[in-house]
Amino acid sequence: MRLFRSCSIVGFVAFALAGCFGGQTKNIFPPRASIQQLAVQADGSWKIELRLQNYSNVSTTFGTIDGKIELAGNPAGNVGASPALRIGPESADLIETSLTPTPATAQAVSSLQTGNLHYRLTGRITTTDPVGDYPYTFEGVLSPVPGLNGVLR
Numbered sequence: 001m002r003l004f005r006s007c008s009i010v011g012f013v014a015f016a017l018a019g020c021f022g023g024q025t026k027n028i029f030p031p032r033a034s035i036q037q038l039a040v041q042a043d044g045s046w047k048i049e050l051r052l053q054n055y056s057n058v059s060t061t062f063g064t065i066d067g068k069i070e071l072a073g074n075p076a077g078n079v080g081a082s083p084a085l086r087i088g089p090e091s092a093d094l095i096e097t098s099l100t101p102t103p104a105t106a107q108a109v110s111s112l113q114t115g116n117l118h119y120r121l122t123g124r125i126t127t128t129d130p131v132g133d134y135p136y137t138f139e140g141v142l143s144p145v146p147g148l149n150g151v152l153r
Contacts, residue, residue: 029055040150067123076105116141
């Protein structure tokens, strides 16, 4: 009986310790892009800071970002970048891109003095490590930054 009890205890301890050596589980979640800042340039084009968000618990290398921007329900144009940027687990980083807006959206941004401007960003993000191809949609609002003409956040 003692031998059975000793073997049972050793078996239980070995089984419990086996779970400690499996390593961390990799949880890969779709990344997302959103607009951090939009700045109207002197020539009328927009400089856009895109916020790239990595929701996974492993580092992710962003290969390409392609998207369409709508402001106040009107198409503004397309943005794209190939940053080859590695973002740590559950972190975010910014990239810059530019856009020549449609006349209607350029007018909506230039005439906005107060309040919010609703935007929608849709497109695809490809990652190279881990490899993935993810559609995304993000809806948010941009507001004028006090003291910085032509800058929305």
